[in-house]
Amino acid sequence: MNPFDLDKELRETGKELRREVPDIIRRHQDEVYASLADLPMQTRTDHQYHSKKIRRFVGATAAAAIIGVMSSAFVSPIMAESLKNIPLVGSIFKLASDLGLQTAEERGLVADPNASVTHEGVTIRIPQVVYDGSRLSLAVKREGNGLIGGISDYEIVQEGENIKHLYQRGAITNIEMFVDGTSLYDYSGGKRPGLMGNPTSDPNAMLYQLTAFSHLGEGALTMPDQFLLTAKITLEGIEEPFIIDLPVHKSTDQIVVPSEETREWGGLKLTLEQLKLTPLTTDLIINIEPSSKSEKIDHKNLSYEVWDDRGRVLGLVAGMGIYNKDGQYHTEMMFDRFEDAPDTITLKPFMPVFQDPSANSGLFAVDSNGEIVKKYLKDLEITIPVDRTSLEKLYDSHQ
Known part of the structure; x- marks a missing residue:
């Protein structure tokens, strides 16, 4: 629903x-x-x-x-x-x-x-x-x-x-x-x-x-x-x-990790600006801006997954994106917490595949399991290290 x-x-x-x-x-x-x-x-x-x-x-x-x-x-x-x-x-x-x-x-x-x-x-x-x-x-x-x-x-x-x-x-x-x-x-x-x-x-x-x-x-x-x-x-x-x-x-502490890691592809410049971690939530701030006039992709359809270093994907909680005066698109994505503290976190951007491949809208294509077909954008992928000891301490601080 x-x-x-x-x-x-x-x-x-x-x-x-x-x-x-x-x-x-x-x-x-x-x-x-x-x-x-x-x-x-x-x-x-x-x-x-x-x-x-x-x-x-x-x-x-x-x-x-x-x-x-x-x-x-x-x-x-x-x-x-x-x-x-x-x-x-x-x-x-x-x-x-x-x-x-x-x-x-x-x-x-x-x-x-x-x-x-x-x-x-x-x-x-x-x-x-x-x-x-x-x-x-x-x-x-x-x-x-x-x-x-x-x-x-x-x-x-x-x-x-x-x-x-x-x-x-x-x-x-x-x-x-x-x-x-x-x-x-x-x-x-x-x-x-x-x-x-x-x-x-x-x-x-x-x-x-x-x-x-x-x-x-x-x-x-x-x-x-x-x-x-x-x-x-x-x-x-x-x-x-x-x-x-x-x-x-507020009932928990948090860890804020500045990043500024940047990737460019398809006419877009993607920057992972910040990662914020609590015992409940994994919060990412992402900025997108045009990097060239050629081979542009429609960033409105750009979506994200967050993976740990063991290949586990976090569930999405919420997200919001807004444009600023310079035409940049700031996005904040909130995901679930990690099951246990990882050494690295990977942001995996992807585009949904539409039933009509020539369209940028309409119904999404699904696989035999009913899951939406995704085109992962490897060139925009960002992996950042995490202070595992500090995150373990945060996760365990309220036990």
């Missing part, structure tokens, strides 16, 4: 972006700021649930049939598919295919705020949060009577050229996040954290993720090491939105 483009939804419904924090949210925030100094870290389990056949993704994310760089945030379909098979809501992080979230659960990095708000007999609860300075993950759970369908369910109805989304009572129709009182919607030009949502096997639970992209430059909305996150969640059939404040603390 493709990610759900919340930005597109907002444009279609004509909802205006607000520049001021509503009074109701400000009152909630003022009451919670005092608790920023102390955020408990513990794990939690919950009950077993059954799967639900219809789900949707909610988030400021772009959809793609292949994992590649896009103009807004996106989420790995592999991670999304695995989340749908998770039987225990309280153990979403531990049972996800994302090794970073498993690590967070196992090593006590997950905060258990168990914050909740109730309106008209329906409760929205946030039982788990984890933040490593690169990405913030939180579980959202719905409880109550008189609910129809799942929290992420909707029906698509087409009337002529118009398409409508129909929601049953209790389904999420809108979610807005505030970082220290500033809405992500106020940064609709792209200079903001990425927001995406994934369904789980529990029809009453969603997993949301904010990604703190560090390459956005001046004027961007950033996520500091400590901040107040406000979630404003609107459910169908419930008049008042659910507003929940969460004091957030």
Whole structure:
């Protein structure tokens, strides 16, 4: 299932972006700021649930049939598919295919705020949060009577050229996040954290993720090491939105490795500018610029994999790319953590192969296993060394 483009939804419904924090949210925030100094870290389990056949993704994310760089945030379909098979809501992080979230659960990095708000007999609860300075993950759970369908369910109805989304009572129709009182919607030009949502096997639970992209430059909305996150969640059939404040603390250390390794091919100059490692996430910043007018390739279709020195490929978490004034394309890619600390890391750019080889768009070609066919660009490949001892210490620091 493709990610759900919340930005597109907002444009279609004509909802205006607000520049001021509503009074109701400000009152909630003022009451919670005092608790920023102390955020408990513990794990939690919950009950077993059954799967639900219809789900949707909610988030400021772009959809793609292949994992590649896009103009807004996106989420790995592999991670999304695995989340749908998770039987225990309280153990979403531990049972996800994302090794970073498993690590967070196992090593006590997950905060258990168990914050909740109730309106008209329906409760929205946030039982788990984890933040490593690169990405913030939180579980959202719905409880109550008189609910129809799942929290992420909707029906698509087409009337002529118009398409409508129909929601049953209790389904999420809108979610807005505030970082220290500033809405992500106020940064609709792209200079903001990425927001995406994934369904789980529990029809009453969603997993949301904010990604703190560090390459956005001046004027961007950033996520500091400590901040107040406000979630404003609107459910169908419930008049008042659910507003929940969460004091957030970064719970891990990080290693930053400057690179500036450069490769040129096909009219492109590719530079791996920086590598950032946490016990949960592997974060790369890549810059692309034209190097010549001949043999140009379309970098919009350029995608990446990250391999360790034993040939293991990391799962993709999220990514965002933006153009700067000089026509350069800055991309930040967040991948899963490594299973164990490698000596070297290899960035492998590739192009997807289309069913029509003469086209630069359309359907992708797939192999006999249903995997997208990739053309690896060996001349753009970059391998950099890693201080294995330091990375092992980082990975083991929270055991």
